[in-house]
Amino acid sequence: MSPGLAGVAARLRALDARLYQIAFQATLLTIGVLARDFTLRWEQMALAFAAGLATQAFWTQRLGLQRAGVLSAVITCFGLSLLLRADSLWVHPLAACVALSAKFVIRVNGKHLFNPANLGVILGIGLLPGAWVSPGQWGNDLAYALWFVALGGIVTQRARRWDISWIFLACWLGLVALRVAWLGQSWAIWWHQLGSGALLLFAFFMISDPMTVPNRPSSRALYALAVALIAFAWQFVLFRPNALMWALFLATPLVPLLDRWRRGERFAWKTASSPAPDKGLRGPALG
Amino acid sequence: MSSAMSALARAGLIAASLSATPAAQAFCGFYVGRADASLFNETSQAIMVRDGTHTVISMQNDFQGDAKEFALVVPVPQVLKRDQINVGERRIFERIDAYSGPRLVEYFDPDPCARPMRDLAMKSQAAPAAAAPLGEARRERALGVTVEAQYTVGEYDIAILSAKESDGLETWLTQNGYRIPRGASKALAPYIRQNMKFFVARVNLAERAKTGLTWLRPLQFAFDSEKFMLPIRLGMVNAKGPQDLVIYVLTKNGRVETTNYRTVKLPANMDVPVYLKNAFPAFYKSLFDTQARRENLRAVFTEYVWDMNWCDPCAADPLSPDELRQAGVFWLGTPEAAAPPGSPPIAPPVNAFAPRRMPAPAAAGAQPVILTRLHVRYAPDTFPEDLMFQETKDRANFQARYVLRHAWKGDPDACPEARGYLDSVAQRQEKEAQTLASLTDWKIEDIRQKMNLTQPDRRNWWDGLWKQGSAK
Structure with a gap:
């Protein structure tokens, strides 16, 4: 690598990983709205952000927390805008409010339990009227771009716990490959699955949330395997839609169990002002 | 053509003048044409x-x-009993196709010199209608094939095989004797x-000879399955090129989409040149070809989503509830409850140009039916x-x-508003051509030619400054 590039890479690495994620999500949302005719209204997005950030501010003030975690709230709101679809205006803000409140209220051993965007999506498709998720919305053309950006992110963002993304993808695609081989289907089906935008988004930007996965690498691997197995059963045994979302939600209780079984170092976001992971945080580290 | 136009123009005036009545208010635009599924070759x-x-x-x-060559092979999740199979009427397909097909509507610009009339013109969007709805055996064993059941239903011999x-x-x-393409086993x-x-x-x-029909009637079957899917891969074995499939999905709760492919709404609700009135099928065919190609034959297009109690324009x-039941809508109750035999068609025939929003017959407690087309x-490689x-x-x-928006045709000097209006029409027509x-x-040149549009005239700022200025 040339010195110039190395310098750029080092500088990128020093940035908070969440800034990278926000940039990525904003790009995807723009592509989605402009080129993928998402049935997302700008009011829904605006309300999601307003409600999400207000919820975040409310809880940080009420609990007297110093670290605001605004970046994480922004990521959750982007996630909900990217995934959740509704025919009304109240679904998005409600989902954002519940998702971010759960982060402060439902905590085990100082870690929040649910992946906020996942919780918001499940609330929408499971309980709220007029809300749905369109897993096919990305199509398969976008997959190459997604792979490219995801790989780029991994190069620049080593700090993140990306291992879970790769283990999950390997497990899931392995299971799909076994099914294709067993049924004697065409391998084009496997490639079709590999190019699913929804799968890549889930693997690189949902299950990879370091705050809601087990702390130890070996536990994370087990967790990724469990999510892949549940998703596989959901999609190919029960034949129900939105398998990845439901699998992550259903596997969530495993995280504190795995953490209790095998202790590991808890994750903290490395921000620009604190180059080393700050272990001595006062109060809960909110991602 | 001209007499039809004048009839339409009369109908337009009637609608405008009746705009205080609820029915006319709810209606927006005349339905004038449709493109049906038979437009496309190789369409199932x-x-x-x-x-x-x-x-x-x-x-x-x-x-x-x-007909000897015809063979249909459909994977089904279980052995179907005789009662689960039916030979339906082709008419049901024609009806549902006609109801949900892409459509052309037309409006007539009001006289720009008659402002009060213009303000009266259709503003309201449609509101939902009232909620009421509407030796062999051994050889078979050697091949590993079991004939689980065999029936003759209508003109078909049917077997359920495992x-x-x-x-x-x-x-x-x-x-x-089933004519299936080579290589189907894969x-x-x-x-x-x-x-x-x-x-x-x-x-x-x-x-078949007994039925006296020259066509094959649709086959219908009812079953339970966890999988909400349609097998299309078998049909591709002998595909010569891209194939078209139109699927009408009837559900209770909402729109249906594919989960493993993108579902895209067709570009719609835009103004197009009025000459398409006589060329709508060609227009729609070209539109669909173009959109499908732009998506690289990798998308599923939504053409229609509507609660089947009504339509606007129709x-x-x-x-009717009876037709829906024939199509397989099983939650509509018994025929006696909803539509007594001999009951009149749900909508009396009306003036072909009049709006038709359907007051469906009241079938108490009936569930809604949402149609997604x-x-x-x-x-084979894209799906x-x-x-x-x-x-x-x-x-x-x-x-x-x-x-289609028909321009008002009148004297540019009829009133001060007329000239501005005619300018806006010219701009609008150019935009329609581009759309x-x-x-x-x-090609845009061909479109402009058919519309009799000259290249958009650059208008000088001083044109019309004095009233005697060039009136083009």
């Missing part, structure tokens, strides 16, 4: 009715050729592995998997509707 049509695991599929093939391996099944089908294998049965049908020529009357153009669906909770209506060129693969 299927009606899918689904609620929970209950599924009814009706299949209408555009099979053209010797198979142990695909080569045996292919051999069995060939030996028994496509059959995955279904055998999933323990699915095969519904196979061919034409019983003697029975390309055809909504299906999906149109897929697929090729490697069968279509998997989900029912969303989305109840927003959508229709592939294209709008049409972008929707289809037609």
Whole structure:
């Protein structure tokens, strides 16, 4: 690598990983709205952000927390805008409010339990009227771009716990490959699955949330395997839609169990002002 | 043409003058034409009715050729009993196609000199209508094929088969006179592995002669399945090129979309040049070709989503409860309850130009029926998997509707507003030409020529400054 590039890479690495994620999500949302005719209204997005950030501010003030975690709230709101679809205006803000409140209220051993965007999506498709998720919305053309950006992110963002993304993808695609081989289907089906935008988004930007996965690498691997197995059963045994979302939600209780079984170092976001992971945080580290 | 135009113009005036009455207010635009599914070659049509695991599929093939050659092989999740199979009426497909097809509507610009009239002109969007709805055996064993059941239904001989391996099944089908393409076994294998049965049908020529029909009627079957899917891969074995499939999905709760492919709404609700009034099918065909190509034959297109109690504008009357039941809508109750025999058609025939929003007959406690019309153009490499669906909770209506706006024709000097109006018409028509060129693969020069548009005139700022200025 040339010195110039190395310098750029080092500088990128020093940035908070969440800034990278926000940039990525904003790009995807723009592509989605402009080129993928998402049935997302700008009011829904605006309300999601307003409600999400207000919820975040409310809880940080009420609990007297110093670290605001605004970046994480922004990521959750982007996630909900990217995934959740509704025919009304109240679904998005409600989902954002519940998702971010759960982060402060439902905590085990100082870690929040649910992946906020996942919780918001499940609330929408499971309980709220007029809300749905369109897993096919990305199509398969976008997959190459997604792979490219995801790989780029991994190069620049080593700090993140990306291992879970790769283990999950390997497990899931392995299971799909076994099914294709067993049924004697065409391998084009496997490639079709590999190019699913929804799968890549889930693997690189949902299950990879370091705050809601087990702390130890070996536990994370087990967790990724469990999510892949549940998703596989959901999609190919029960034949129900939105398998990845439901699998992550259903596997969530495993995280504190795995953490209790095998202790590991808890994750903290490395921000620009604190180059080393700050272990001595006062109060809960909110991602 | 001119007499038709004047009839339309009269109808337009009537609608405008009646705009205080609820019916006329709710109506927006005249339905003037539609493009039906027969427009596309190699088109199959299927009606899918689904609620929970209950599924009814009706299949209408555009099979053209010797009836002896016809063979249908559909994987089904279980052995179907005789009562689960029916030969339906082709008319149901024609009705549902006509009701949900892409449509052209037209408006007439009001006289710009009559301002009060203009303000009266249609503002209100449609509101939903009232809620009321509307020796052999040994050889077979050697091949691993078991004939689970055999029926003759209508003009079809039907067998439900289970198979142990695909080569045996292919051999069995060939030996028994089913004309299936070579190499079908590869496509059959995955279904055998999933323990699915095969519904196979061919034409019983003697029975067919009795019906006296020259076409093949649709086959319908009802079953329970966890899978909300439509097998399309078998149909690709002998595909020569891209094929079209129009799927009418009838559900209770909301729009249906595919989960393993992108579902895209067709570009719709835009103004297009008025000359398309006589060329709508050609326009729609070119539009669909262009859009499908832009998506690289990788998308499923939504052409229509509507609660079947009503329509606005109506390309055809909504299906009556009886017709819906024939299509397989099983939650509509018994025929006696909803539509007594001999009851009049749900909408009395009306003036062809008048708006038709359907007051459906009151069937107490009837459930809603949402129709999603999906149109897929697929090729073997772009649709490697069968279509998997989900029912969303989305109840927003959508229709592939294209709008003609007829300009007011009058003297530019009739009133001060007239000239400004005519300028805006010229701009609008140029925009319509550009819209049409972008929707289809037609050349803009040809479109302008057909519209009798000259290149947009650059208007000088001083034109019309004094009233005697050039009046073009």
